[in-house]
Amino acid sequence: MATSGRWMLWTLCVCFTAWENDALRINMRESFVEVVRGDYVILPCSFFTSTRLSRLNIIWTMAPFSSPDTPMQVIVYDHGQAVEDPSLTGRVAFRGIPSSADIILNDTRVSDGGIYHCMVNNPPETADPGIGELVLSVLAPPSLPACQWDGDIDTGGSVRLSCSVAEGIPTPEIHWDKVNPEEISLPINMEGDLSGSVQIVNVSSQTSGLYRCSASNVLGTEHCYVNLSIYATPESSSGILQAVLLTLSMSLVLLALLVLVLWLQHTGQNGKWRERKGEDERCYNEIRYTPSLMKRSFV
Template identity: 60%
Template sequence: MHYIWVQISLVHQVIMFHQGQVVESLAFAGRVEFVAMPWSADITLNDTRVSDAGIYRCVVSNPPETGDPGIDELTLRVLVPPSVPVCLWEGVTNVGGSVTLSCLVVQGVPAPHISWEKLDLDQMILPVIMEGELMGSAKIVNMSAQNSGVYRCTVMNPLGTENCFVNLSVSTAPDSSPGLLQGVLLTLSMALILLALLVLVLWLHRLAQESKWRHGCEVEGHGEIGHTPPLVRRSFV
């Protein structure tokens, strides 16, 4: 008898029995074996992996007979528990803002169910928008202080459950009144400084004018006292 198993999705041989010899593929070495040689073509596959999933074809022939070989196919589905998800968030956490929570899982077969909830006394469940089979997001709009808290994403399938968390803190937008008051006070301060500088300049200008006037008067008086007296004419008899 001649038996051969082939994985169609990867187009390579899994195991073969020919002329009393068993030949295994390197990808399946030590993990695959025939159940009851040489009377059965059934095989056992151990330590299954995600890459093992796919369509398998079995071909049975009986040389030297020339009839058509027996051929059959089956689909192998490898179940995988969900991996630990990754939780992300983006948006504005101020009052009135909007935030999107995202939960991403790398693997899980069957595709895991994804849910979002807020961990408080009421355990509020959030509507989830699926983006493909492995990502689910939830959106919070018009945020208020009540939206602060811890949010949990849960991914689960028949083989297991995993979680990740996001902690949101909603903050109040800063009041613009203190800023406005500071601006007004700063403007008034600058105006007072400019006014003081103007008064100082005018005072210095006035002092300069008075000093110039006094100096002119002193020069004029000195000219009158220091002038040369007229010559006295004498007559001789």
Template identity: 60%
Template sequence: MSAMAVLGWRTLWSLFVCFTVLRTNALSVTMSESTMEVVRGDYIILPCSFSTYSPLSRLNIIWTLAPFSSPESPFQVIVYDHGQIIEDPSLIGRVGFTDLPLRADIMINDTRVSDAGVYRCMVNNPPEAADPGIGELLLTVLGELSGSVQIINVSAQTSGLYRCSASNLLGTENCYINLSIYSAGSESSSGILQGVLLTLSMSLMLSALLVLVTWLHRTGRDGRWRVSKGEEEEEEGYNEIRYTPSLIKRSFV
């Protein structure tokens, strides 16, 4: 083999090695989690790490979200480009990077059901590979639900401690309600008894009043008879005050 041929093969081999090294050392993105869950209202950190051998002065990171409600319409959540951070207007104050420029992790606080979907982390750091490294993560937001129970035909036996239990992928929570049922029977019986006693008292008062009137009436008649008889045997020297039944009745009736 001639010297020129040997030189040519060495040149090709060097180019191949250089190309392989460049491809091996190209920027790569790693997502430590592929699926995550969060309770609505809590905060969560979406992890995204990358490796690069170039300076970070031209680092570019883009997070996008394809919501479950409209997966065909992804939008940019947050962008880091040449040291500047741009947030989606709907997420201002709720999203941010956590460890720039070494990592591409982001945090979302006060999570909402609309935050659920497929997140993509795209990292580009020129002059490395033109195609950015991409990682995907599926986020599920568990919505808080409320429940109620209706109890009919309640009685004193319905009283007691009630427990409501709710479970999901993140765990189980319980709440307790103490229910006390007071029977109206005793109050009704007391009311009836008071009514009976009041009626009995009024009857006794009326009976006593009737006896009093009858006694006064008879007393008036006897008094008139005695007065009439006394007129026949009236003796001089006495001043007498006479009472008539009509005056007695007007005084007591």
């Protein structure tokens, strides 16, 4: 009796194992796949079944990273025919059908990145369809960043330099540097994943120069530039004007003193000349009246 019970239990185990071996199984050889934008990529999906493939059905779907709850159909194999989504016509195809559910995706785009599901069903198997999942990441170099500035470029003002990039996978790193007349790395404030800015306060003539924004990832680096010129404020101009006026005033004072000295010197010379002339006239009068006196003495 005990022997008979063990025999029945062994038989059930063998049958259950055989049923599991006969059930459809999916094998996703990769769970994460990367490709550079523009290249082709193979998305692997292997399956195992003991049933004939006369009614094989394969469906590939993709859910974008931006909206994982709204998957779209990529390609379908049913009744011996493959039908791709119209938006992917000419870019997607099965590879190795019907023995493999692998697909190939050509001319990849950033929008192709997302979560892919491979679902295989092979009636008359009664097991649930096998479903496999993988993630496709389409790498892209940074796009050309856009640079701009705003603020007060008068001395003592504040200027903000901003830089943004439209795309890049992995997410580009953004850096700001002053490259001319001297190279200086600047601290940056990130404003989201794809933009960053630099705030420069109390600007002066030394702030003027060429500034560069760099967006970099593993596929490359792109740059944009801002040429910043700082102008003197009206207050500074007024100070310079005051200094010029003070210099002119001092010059005028010195000139007036010089004129006064020359005038005094000239006045002194005129006085001496008049004094000498008076003496000459007195001498002349004395000589003129002398003969008459002599005449009177002779008479």
